[in-house]
């Protein structure tokens with residue numbers, strides 16, 4: 477079995493190759509190591525190999541790791557799971573990024589609960605790109621109003637959009653989904669130039685990061701290709 481350090485090397489090369497092929501700037505795409513369901517030792521190993529940004533989906537598990545790894549300089553925590561309103565206070569104080577904001581109520585709470593002495597909390601709006609009833613995320617048609625309102629919140633920095641298209645779709649459909657997210661961000665940036673940097677597309681995972689990068693991803697969220705198959709969540 478290959479080590480986590482080896483996997484970081486090969487995923488990094490995959491990212492570089494896709495970035496180059498897309499004619500994008502080297503360094504335009506960042507790797508978020510999705511460490512949910514992984515023990516702190518795995519994160520230590522990734523950190524030792526140079527990885528700094530880690531994505532977590534389950535708050536209690538994440539808080540335990542954040543505490544256990546607090547001595548690692550420059551480690552950066554991203555929340556990527558569904559955000560319940562009774563969890564916003566802890567999320568606002570422990571994370572640098574939240575990729576999965578999908579309604580105004582959550583954004584307002586995160587802004588109110590973020591310590592103004594800390595840098596603003598970076599957020600992405602999660603979009604239900606295929607408009608599936610079962611999926612979380614806001615619909616594209618709801619975004620203008622959300623962006624306008626969130627742009628006014630003082631302790632948040634609106635970075636962009638995130639989506640989790642069904643990875644089992646045929647490649648052409650996945651590509652269409654990623655492109656739709658990229659075009660949506662472009663339009664929002666034009667229409668709401670003061671809402672925030674709107675410079676971020678969080679899209680692409682282990683199986684489809686190459687396609688996502690071709691379509692403009694700036695963060696790819698990668699779990700399995702770095703850490704191996706996740707144990708079933710009990």
Ligand SMILES: *Cc1c(COP(=O)(O)O)cnc(C)c1O
Pocket residue numbers: 510512533556557640681682683697698699700701
């Ligand atoms: C688990 C997860 C990932 C990582 O998926 P892999 O297929 O293991 O790379 C990415 N994004 C989100 C939101 C996740 O929950």
